[in-house]
Each structure stands twice: as structure tokens, then as C-alpha cells.
Amino acid sequence: MTPAERAVRAATRAYGETVTEVRPLDLTAAAKPGERYVRPRRRRRFPAWTAPVAAAAAVIALAISLVIVRNIPDRPAPASGGVPRYYAALIPQPPQGFQNKLAVGDTFTGARLATLTPARGNSFVAVTAAADDRTFVVATQPIDTGAPDNRVPPRTWYLLRIAPGTSSQVRLTRLPIPDLKGDDVLTVALSGSGREIAVGLIPDYATSPRSPVQLRVYSVTTGKLERAWSTSDQTAFGGPGRFSVESLSTTALTWVDDDRALAFPTISAASDPLTHQDVIHETVRLLDMSAGGGDLIADSRVIWSTQRESVPVTDQHGLLSCVNNLSILPMLTADGKTIVCAAIKSPNTQGTLTAPGPQTLAWLAYSTSTPTVARTLAQVTVEAPSSTTPANDLLWADSSGGTLIGTWTLEMASTGFIDPNPPPAYRPHWGVIADGKFRPLTTMGDLNLYSGIAW
């Protein structure tokens, strides 16, 4: 054990021992939720008979929300260069962020078209978009499902349509897609046509965490399960626990080739027999929907892969690559020809991203025909004060990877309280990435906080 390891061990134990007693466990809060004070974040469990009532309440609440929808501006949108005009975003609500509302906005004018509030005790947890920039699927769930691990399975699904110039400019319709209670849903993706929705999940994760990973495709209009694949390889979609709180990934699964195929990432680690270092191996696999079979791994093929040693202090610090940013998964564009991702380069010698100084955030592209050669689509250099972490994200890509939407943010590492009105330097910087430049999308300026977004 090194001196640093010994110091951590001794310090944490000494600190932990300053807590000498805890309050008694109050199980009555779980057994009789209506009779005792319950902290704001704990939610009552509704008995089964209330489910239809709750569903009706959700519709009513959403209908009430729609009353406040502003008129969609009738002036023409600025030149978009293929960037979708409308977005739908999950917005965590103060004071604690346990509930997400759904904001629908105009990318170019900054107009907030609607803010939808789910029924009391519910939260929007998923949003995914079709290719027409007017069709979305969203889902809600009760904020406390009773699961101890904060999984966010979509429970009630809705179709969201934006219809400029009509009497109901934002329409929300309940969908018959099944309730996925108890499942660890990792990612959802609406097809380009909006007719099908793909869901990556681990069924019954709360009680059987080693269940096979599944990919399911449902019909949006009928809710019928059309196709399903499974695998015991839990590296698919980045693995369990990667997206475990509050909202789902909308980039870990993409529809390509006119909705004839699905692409998904895997992340695994293995020991290198020569160096004895663990090597992180990341792939993007392509699943042909027209082919038979039901094995997610055996019936798909790797179209891109990369790897690096997992201990960055050895030789990988400063590397600018997709795998350097494990929280952001690589994405295949809809034409099936380009992998795009967000990446971080850290200049300091320890590879840590919390060091002060200039750090480079980039968006990269790899052609599937030359998968080892990265092109830098755009990059920004951020001066990071001590205790801050620069982070970037990839949120949308056009069909060829020529135009992206991304963000970068300067965040405190983790300590401190939420500030609802951060100084400008600590707000997300939205931008369109094209022609080698990150062009700020200043119209997104009021969106300081989001836990999921789709175009």
C-alpha cells in the first residue's frame, strides 16, 4: 500500500468515527406513508386501484400545462443548415431536482413553446426524437418507484407532436407502449420515421441484476413488441449502472440506414497479458433489422472499435480520443458511415480533469472505412480554475456527421450546493459544430439546466 493509499484509509476512518450515533430507523414511513411526515423526496406508494386515477390525473395535469403554451412564432426560422428547429428537454425542478418538467423550445429563436408539468409525484424521464424535428416520444414515471437504486424505467409513454399553425400547436397523446417497471432501462431511441421505438434494458434488474441485456423494438402506434434481441454480455449500451439516475441516455442507441439497422456501443475491460494493465475496449456494433436471429452480439457486427489502457498515468494522459471520455458514448450517424463523439484532452501529467489550466474539449469523427483516423470537427480550449471540471457533450448529429449540436460546461468537481442562478461562466455553452467551428447557439441561453434533451 502506498503512502497515499494509507493516508486515505487512515483519514477516512478517523473522519468516519466522528459520527457516533444515528437516528433510529423509521419503517413506519414506508408502512403507513399517509400517517407520518415524509421528507419531500420520498413519495407514497399508490395502491393498485389508484393507477387509473393517477393516469387520468397525469393527462389532466398535462392538459392544464398545455393551456399556457405560447403561440409558436410565425416568423421564419433563421437559416438552420440542417439543424432541427425544435427541441424537447427534461428540466429538473428546484429545490432538489427530483422532478423533471418537459420544455419544448425553438432552437433558433429561443422561444419556449411549452412547459409541460407531469402529474403530482411524477417526473419526465425520457425524451427521444424522430428525424422530422416535430415528433418526439416522452415518458414519465412516479418519482419514487420503490426501487432502491434510482432506476428510471419509463412507465407511461406519450407521443409529443409540434404542429405550427394549428389550433393545438403542441399535442400530447398517450401511447400503448408497455410499462417497464422494475427494468433497468439504459437507453431509448425513436426511429427516424417515428414509427418504432427501440429500448435497451436489463429486465427485472432490481431483483435479477445478472439478467441478459435486451434490445426491444416496439411499434409506437400499437405498443406491440415487434423484435427483441438479448445477450448475457452486459457490456452492451455501456453496461448496467452507467445511466442510473434521473434520465436515460438518448445517444447510446441510434437508428441508421433508413431505420433498417440499429447501432449500439459496448464497453469492456480486459487485462493485457504483456503489460498486465487493464485495457478499456470500446466498440460500436451494427444490427441489421432485416436479418433473423435474436442474439444481440452474435447477430450484430463491430464496425468501429478503439482501446486504451485504463490507468492514464502510465502513458495515456493528454490523449484526445473518444475513449478518453467514457461518460459520453460514441454514436453512429444515420447514414452508417461516421462515428462521432465528444472527447477531452487534459494537459496535466496526471491525466486528471480537475486540474487548473487550459484544457481542450473536442468533437471527433471517425469514418467507418478508416476507423483508426480521427478528424477533429471542432474544439474549444477552456481555462479551468482550480476545483472545476470542464465537460462537453454530444447531443445531436445530422445524418452524415457534418453538423452536430453539443455543449460544454465548466462544473465544480462535486462539492457544494446547487446554485439556481450560476454566473455566466458556469452555464452550459450550446453550439452548432460544423466546418471546423463551434458556433454558439445563444438562443438556448435560458436553458441553464437539463437532464436530457432531444432534437
Place this chain on the structure above:
Amino acid sequence: MAALERLRDVDTANTDVPPHATHAVTALYAEHGLRLVRLAVIMLGDRATAEDVVQDAFLGLYRRWDSLTDTSHPLAYVRASVMNGCRSALRRRSRRPISLFTEPPAESAEARALVSEEYRAVVAAIRRLPARQREALLLRYYLDMTEDETARAMGVSRGTVKSATSRALAAIGRILKEES
């Protein structure tokens, strides 16, 4: 130390869990609640939130007791729940950018009085780490879990644990050097 070893090892032992959920969960809390609160306090730096997270974890276990397929390993279940609760709390704090002028959680009087300045500096450095690094570090060195056990508890690969731990130790060394 013996207590920590029990906390670490109980989920691999074939414990004889009482049949009734109230009895079982209350007994588990009596034996491990304090240690889990300590772990959450170090993770979060905020005793009230730490106690909430641990209470919620045990309430979740209690409510789901009948649906658990394997009630012989309740500690692993509740510990994972505590870690996820801490992760959620940290995520909620960090999701929004934070002002540099915002004060961090106040250190307890007990900590100021009983823990040396050197140790408090180490804990403060741990709290400045990203959540995943902090989690890996505490599971490895506070609970003395192996890399494999830590990987299972965090739901990530062993390589990710190794990477996160390595980065965390390097960052702590640098933070302490900067502040010395």
C-alpha cells in the same frame, strides 16, 4: 477494524436472515446503519443528507423485501442502494454549475475537534473528486473492498475501478501539494 470486516464480508456469507422483514431490516440497520452513515458522510460531507440516504436505502429494502429473489445478501443490496443514493445526491449537486462563491458543506464540530488537520485535508481533497472516483476510493480504502468487489458494487468493470482509483489518488496528491 473487525466491524469494517464484518461490513465487508457479510454479503458473501450465508447469513441466517430472520423471516420477517421488519425484524430483519431493523436488525440489519442496528448492526450496519452507523457504518453506512459514516460512509455516506464521507461521500457527501453532509450528515443530514447522509442519514436521509441511508434511511431511504433501508426503507427501500424493507418495501421490496418480499420481491427480493435473494434475501440472504441484504447488505450488498442496501449498500448498493446507499452508494446509488449518494451518487444521486452528488449528481443533483453537480448537475447545475456551481458558483465559486458558494460555501461547501460545513464541517462538523466533531470533525474539527477530533480529526487532525492533516486528515481533514485528505477528506476535503476526497470531496473535491468527481463522484465516481470518490466512490471507488472509499469502497477500496475505507471498506477495504477488492477491485472485483468494488466493481460489482459500483456496477462497472474492474478496469474502470482501477482507472478511477488511480486518477483519484493522483488528484489527491496534487490537491494536497497545491494547498500545502
